[in-house]
Amino acid sequence: VLTQSPAILSLSPGERATLSCRASQSVGNYLAWYQQKPGQAPRLLIYDASNRATGIPARFSGSGSGTDFTLTINSLQPEDFAVYYCQQRGNWLTFGGGTRVEIK
Amino acid sequence: EVQLLESGGGLVQTGGSLRLSCAASGFTFSNYVMTWVRQAPGKGLEWVAAISGNGGNTYHADSVKGRFTISRDNSKNTLYLQMNSLRAEDTAVYYCARDVKGSDWYFDLWGRGTLVTVSS
Numbered sequence: 001v002l003t004q005s006p007a008i009l010s011l012s013p014g015e016r017a018t019l020s021c022r023a024s025q026s027v028g029n030y031l032a033w034y035q036q037k038p039g040q041a042p043r044l045l046i047y048d049a050s051n052r053a054t055g056i057p058a059r060f061s062g063s064g065s066g067t068d069f070t071l072t073i074n075s076l077q078p079e080d081f082a083v084y085y086c087q088q089r090g091n092w093l094t095f096g097g098g099t100r101v102e103i104k
Numbered sequence: 105e106v107q108l109l110e111s112g113g114g115l116v117q118t119g120g121s122l123r124l125s126c127a128a129s130g131f132t133f134s135n136y137v138m139t140w141v142r143q144a145p146g147k148g149l150e151w152v153a154a155i156s157g158n159g160g161n162t163y164h165a166d167s168v169k170g171r172f173t174i175s176r177d178n179s180k181n182t183l184y185l186q187m188n189s190l191r192a193e194d195t196a197v198y199y200c201a202r203d204v205k206g207s208d209w210y211f212d213l214w215g216r217g218t219l220v221t222v223s224s
Contacts, residue, residue, distance in 0.1 A: 032210040034149075041214035041215065042141075047210040048208075092165075
């Protein structure tokens with residue numbers, strides 16, 4: 001089970017966002033982060049905990065291993081306000097419940 | 105153009121069946137693990153099923169095991185999801201997605217999704 005926190009994060013453009021994903025058992029570094037905007041499919045941001053996917057801006061970074069992972073978005077841009085999901089592939093494949101990053 | 109296009113969704117009665125299709129283009133389809141992920145209205149993402157590049161290995165979530173079957177036809181560059189014994193809780197947008205590197209089980213190319221509504 002992947003637990004994401006907080007459920008909602010209210011921030012202003014230019015601020016830093018820190019999103020957490022905790023696994024109920026170790027998944028090694030087998031964790032990804034996705035961004036989803038309303039009416040759109042998810043977009044892969046980070047895989048293997050810290051590798052940015054192709055075309056993803058450097059303001060997105062991932063860290064962590066084992067059971068605790070973090071997605072950091074430096075200097076939030078207007079297009080970054082969305083829902084973010086973590087996904088693990090260490091034990092089958094599951095998604096977290098999501099964190100909504102909203103404009104404060 | 106590299107893309108995935110789902111089709112086959114619609115309204116079906118409880119206990120009924122549907123087959124979803126996902127047409128791939130712009131890449132060597134047989135080189136990639138493919139997956140189905142669904143999203144109930146207003147809810148999060150749920151993995152449904154995955155299949156290896158040659159179709160020899162399939163994996164299904166417990167919530168659909170025995171009712172849904174993933175398959176692929178590499179000659180047609182098409183992924184399928186056969187859904188039987190449908191329940192109200194299967195109502196969702198169903199996305200197909202492609203593995204980021206082939207068999208890493210992260211997914212970087214997604215279709216737009218097809219809506220399945222199960223109603224009595």
